[in-house]
Amino acid sequence: MNDLQGAFVQAVGLVATADPAVAGIVLLSLRVSLAAVAVAALVGLPLGALLAVARFPGRRAVIVALNALMGLPPVVAGLLIYVLLSRSGPLGSLGLLFTPTAMVIAQALLIAPILAALSRQVLEAMWEEYAEQLRSFGAGPWRAVPTLLWDGRFALLTVLLAGFGRASAEVGAVMIVGGNIEGFTRLMTTAIALETSKGDLPLALALGLVLMAIVLGVNALAQGLRDAAQRSLG
Amino acid sequence: MRAPDAILPLRAEGLGFTANGVAILQDVTLALEAGPPTLVIGPNGAGKSVLLRLLHGLLPPSAGRVTWEGPARHPGRHQAMVFQRPVLLRRSVLANCRYPLALAGLPAAEQARRAAEALALVGLAALADRPARRLSGGEQQRLALARAAALRPEVLFLDEPCASLDPTATAAVEAIIATLAGRGCKIVMTTHDLAQARRLAGDIVFLHRGRLQAQASAARFFDHPPSAEAAAFLRGALLW
Numbered sequence: 001m002n003d004l005q006g007a008f009v010q011a012v013g014l015v016a017t018a019d020p021a022v023a024g025i026v027l028l029s030l031r032v033s034l035a036a037v038a039v040a041a042l043v044g045l046p047l048g049a050l051l052a053v054a055r056f057p058g059r060r061a062v063i064v065a066l067n068a069l070m071g072l073p074p075v076v077a078g079l080l081i082y083v084l085l086s087r088s089g090p091l092g093s094l095g096l097l098f099t100p101t102a103m104v105i106a107q108a109l110l111i112a113p114i115l116a117a118l119s120r121q122v123l124e125a126m127w128e129e130y131a132e133q134l135r136s137f138g139a140g141p142w143r144a145v146p147t148l149l150w151d152g153r154f155a156l157l158t159v160l161l162a163g164f165g166r167a168s169a170e171v172g173a174v175m176i177v178g179g180n181i182e183g184f185t186r187l188m189t190t191a192i193a194l195e196t197s198k199g200d201l202p203l204a205l206a207l208g209l210v211l212m213a214i215v216l217g218v219n220a221l222a223q224g225l226r227d228a229a230q231r232s233l234g
Numbered sequence: 235m236r237a238p239d240a241i242l243p244l245r246a247e248g249l250g251f252t253a254n255g256v257a258i259l260q261d262v263t264l265a266l267e268a269g270p271p272t273l274v275i276g277p278n279g280a281g282k283s284v285l286l287r288l289l290h291g292l293l294p295p296s297a298g299r300v301t302w303e304g305p306a307r308h309p310g311r312h313q314a315m316v317f318q319r320p321v322l323l324r325r326s327v328l329a330n331c332r333y334p335l336a337l338a339g340l341p342a343a344e345q346a347r348r349a350a351e352a353l354a355l356v357g358l359a360a361l362a363d364r365p366a367r368r369l370s371g372g373e374q375q376r377l378a379l380a381r382a383a384a385l386r387p388e389v390l391f392l393d394e395p396c397a398s399l400d401p402t403a404t405a406a407v408e409a410i411i412a413t414l415a416g417r418g419c420k421i422v423m424t425t426h427d428l429a430q431a432r433r434l435a436g437d438i439v440f441l442h443r444g445r446l447q448a449q450a451s452a453a454r455f456f457d458h459p460p461s462a463e464a465a466a467f468l469r470g471a472l473l474w
Contacts, residue, residue, distance in 0.1 A: 132292055133321035137334040138310055147333075151324040233324040233365050 004201070011205035022206050029187040030214075032100055032174070033167040036107030037115075037160055043108075044115030044163075045156060049148055051116070052123035053131075053141035063120065069113035078176030081106040085177065098179040103187070106173040111163040118159040123148045154229030158222045165218050169211070240304035241312045241388050242268045242420060244289065250297030251284050258284045262298070262446045268388075270436020271411070271421035273452070275428070277467065280441040282424040283318075283393050289422065290315050290391045304388075311338065315391040319398065320378035327353065327369070328362040331381050338385065352384035353377075356410055372403025379410050383419075390414060392423035396430065408434060428468065432456060440464050 014022050051063060083089050085097040085105075096102045126148055134144050149156065171189035178185035180194060188207045195204035249262040259281040266272055266289075274282045287293040289300055290313060302309035314334075323330050331349035340348070353359045356376040361369065366377060375395055382390055392411065396404040411434060415421050425431050431438065435452035440463075448460040459465035 130321060130323075133317065135292055136290065136315045137337050139337055143337070147323070233367060 007201035007205055010202035011209060014202060014206035015209055019206070022203070022210070024183065025186055025188055025191050025207060026210050028100065028185075029168060029189075032103045032187060033107060033164055035104045036111060036167045037164045039104060039108040040112035040115050040163060041160055044112040045119050045149065045159075046145070047112075048116040048119030049123050049145045051120045052127050052148065053144050063117070066113050066117045066120070070117050072110060072113065074110055074170040074172035075176060077110040078106050078173035081109060081173070081177045097177060098181060098185060100178070100185060102177040103174040103185060106177045107167040107170065110170060110173055111167050114166060115159055115163045118162060119152075119156055122155045122159065123152050126152055154225050154233065157225050161218050161222045161225075165215055168214060168218075239306045239312065239388075240268075241302040241306045241309040242266065243303045244389070245301045245303055246289060246298065247301070248298030249285070249288055249295050249300065251281070251288060251293060252296040257444055259288070259441075259444045260297075262441075264439060264446060264449050266389075266420065266422065268418070268420055271415050271423060271434050272437050272439060273431040273435035274422065274424040274439045274441065275426070275431050275467075276441035276447075278426070279443075281444045282441055285439075285441065286315070286391045286393050286422065286424055306388075312387055313389040313391065314382035314385050314387040315393065316375070316378045316382050316395050318394040320374045322366040322369075322374055322377060325366060326362065327358055327364050327366050327377055330366045330377060331384050334381060334385055348384045348386070349380075352380040355383060355413065356380040357406070370403075372399050372406060375399060375403065375407055376410065379407065379414075383410075383414055387419060389420045389422060392421060394424050394426065396425070396427065404430070440467070442467070 051059065051066070081102060082097065084091050085094070085102055086092055087097070096105070127144065130144065130148070130151075134140075134147065139147070169189065171193055174180075174185070174187050175190050175193070178187070178190065180186050180190040186194075188211050192204045192207050192211070195201070195207075244266040246262055246264050249259060250257065251259040262281075262285060274285060276282055284293065288295050291300070291310060292315070306312055323333055325333070328349055331352055332345045335345040335348055350359065350362075353362055356379055358369075358373060358377055358380060361373065366374070369377060379395070395411075396407050399407065408430065411421055411423070415434075421434070423434070425434075432452065435455075437449065437451045438455040439446065440448040440450075440455065440460075442463050447463055448455065450460055454460070455464065456468065459468055
């Protein structure tokens with residue numbers, strides 16, 4: 001028990017003094033997850049908007065598939081990217097395996113379906129309200145997409161935050177494609193897994209504290225955005 | 235002698251609309267000319283809103299056709315519609331007013347000029363920077379009217395624009411409608427409020443059970459109801 005208490009005190013100390021090892025891991029984690037959100041958003045948001053407004057055969061099947069992919073296990077996403085990027089894989093010549101870039105790709109694959117599915121839900125509800133009026137103005141579904149993305153900006157920001165939360169908390173995908181190389185591809189989640197198994201609880205706990213704070217902060221930000229949108233947009 | 239961008243007269247021939255096997259509107263033939271407002275009246279479920287949507291092109295007719303007989307090449311650009319529940323964008327009052335003008339490809343200066351003018355017309359100039367969806371119900375409907383008016387449509391369709399408004403807001407909306415009509419904008423409007431129809435109408439289109447029962451000048455329609463159904467409706471005895 002005293003060991004645990006001691007570990008916890010040390011962990012708080014590591015965070016409070018911004019220990020370089022801890023800070024390096026935290027910053028890399030943030031960089032990787034933010035980049036993954038950006039990449040996934042470029043694909044996911046327009047895809048969600050198109051699915052919200054377009055009507056085509058097989059649309060329901062695409063939505064079901066997308067919703068299913070929201071639950072894609074991180075290790076499977078990691079495995080897919082690993083196969084693609086490994087030496088003998090189709091993209092092996094790029095030499096990306098076990099680099100931060102590979103981790104960004106894996107996390108983007110993981111959260112793009114989440115962004116697409118959630119933004120589809122948000123924007124489809126908006127489109128149902130807007131469709132008739134926009135058509136009266138002479139704007140068809142395609143012209144409506146930028147309108148919906150702009151008018152849904154606050155809701156979409158919370159969607160992005162959900163994607164960021166998922167990316168920063170997952171361990172399986174980055175472990176497989178990043179390799180957990182110290183100082184290069186070691187993120188908060190993979191470091192926690194490793195240090196815990198090694199018995200270095202203070203470092204694992206310190207990173208756990210930071211991770212919890214980030215998740216808490218992201219959720220507070222999402223709530224604040226919802227409130228701000230309610231105040232300013234009605 | 236018609237302006238080269240006129241779209242009226244409007245002719246509907248044998249217009250029908252069927253949804254899920256139920257005939258909402260059948261065999262409606264009518265013509266609308268430039269002039270004072272046309273009020274579409276009739277009991278609930280008579281097909282008033284569907285008729286407006288067919289004429290405006292929001293719904294494809296199941297039968298018959300709608301023809302704009304004026305010389306304008308793009309009739310859709312010279313008409314606008316305001317709905318019972320105003321659909322306002324999640325933007326400022328001014329941005330709402332400018333949105334359709336930007337869609338129409340007007341230069342920015344012209345957008346700003348027309349939007350300011352339209353907001354002044356409906357008395358919302360002072361609220362230009364407010365979020366549109368935080369306005370009161372009456373203000374929202376006035377904004378919807380301003381947004382449509384800024385397009386300077388030749389024909390403006392209004393679907394029960396006062397249905398959910400209190401008497402004060404209704405009076406304000408009616409005053410705006412009268413102003414627009416006075417400027418030569420053809421108003422085509424549904425209402426369930428007979429007193430309102432009497433106040434605004436130049437002529438009346440009376441629908442009952444999805445069929446056109448009568449089209450007549452307001453004076454004739456109210457003084458000499460052209461059919462037993464019309465007389466019953468005016469007495470308040472025809473409810474659906």
